[in-house]
Amino acid sequence: MNIIEKSVTDVLKNELKKLQTEQLSHFSSGTTLINHKLLYCNKWAVNKYEYLVELLKNESPYLKDAFEKYTLLQINFINAPPDCTDQLFHIDYLGDSISFFIPLVELSDLNGTEYLFFHDKENYMKYFPLMLEMSDKYFSRPEAKDYMESKGFQCGVDYEFRCANSDPFALIEMPNYVYHRGQKNKTNHSRMMLNILLSINNAYEYPTDEIITDSEVDEAQRFDYILKKRMMVGVMN
Structure with missing residues (x-):
């Protein structure tokens, strides 16, 4: 996880606050699942929020360069409600995607995306x-730790598990190789972020539904397996 900008501009910040207010009714459904609401999709014939593309391009040279190198797939709000269900560890779309996040709240060890951090970046x-x-x-954290140990890695020496930490409205990059999960939100407020999803090679069939009620199972071909594994982990816990 890389913090590209500590804070976006006031122009973008104000627009995101306005959009958050517009979308609040969607995110007050009482779900305990991390979920998405798409604002823009490159497969849609009509995009009400297409103006966000230019707004984001103008926000950061780094982000603009990513837009030019890769294919913009989606702009969405991703929400982790308080006490939401832990996701299982994974890499998005078999490493075909890069995500940028702009959190609307502070990210800390209590609510930030959890990921495996290698002490040697070449790893x-x-x-x-x-x-x-x-x-x-699709490992739980204890399973991931045990598997890494079976491969000769020592937690705390070779790698560790970290959580994304940032101020509200920072610009954060999650490269395609990051092994991560959305963790249980241990705060008393929703952790909402703008998610900008880019594809490196267009090598994957991405979801195009406006509402993704369970972001962990948006990859259709692994839907049944993930649900079964999630149930097993729940029983073990």
């Missing part, structure tokens, strides 16, 4: 095949 690419293998197994 992200060196062990990317291992991360993809682990992603396919």
